[in-house]
Amino acid sequence: QVQLVESGGGSAQAGGSLRLDCVASGNTNSRNCMAWFRQAPGKERERIAIIYVTGGETSYADSVRDRFRISQDNAKKAVYLQMNSLKPEDTAMYYCAATTGICTFREYEYQYWGQGTQVTVSS
DSSP states (O other): OEEEEEEOOEEEETTOOEEEEEEEEESGGGOOEEEEEEEOTTSOOEEEEEEETTTOOEEEOTTTTTTEEEEEETTTTEEEEEEOSOOGGGOEEEEEEEESSOOOSOGGGOOEEOOOEEEEEEO
16 A cells, blocks of 8 residues: 655645645655646546656646646655646646556556645736
8 A cells, every 4th residue: 555645735826836745655666657636516527647767757737737746756756746847737736646656647557546735826
């Protein structure tokens, strides 16, 4: 089992920045990939970014590429999402997720999820 705890959400003005943190505990060596997803009210959960725990390769959704950056500190079992040039449409609950299987943007591949952290961007 892997437990995930997110932090760092909050409010920001459009054009501002926030950083989200996700710390893993438990059987962390089983992780293959970590990812960030988000879900706005009334919308489906959206993939944002993934990172391979070994090697650090990353991939981004088109909606956040060039604005958001996913990174990790394996010694701390932590994954980060640096969000720059925030837009009101980035307002959502952000979730950290981990998979022991295939690294993918498919939500159902992720076995472990955090509780989410709210990000609100005002214009």
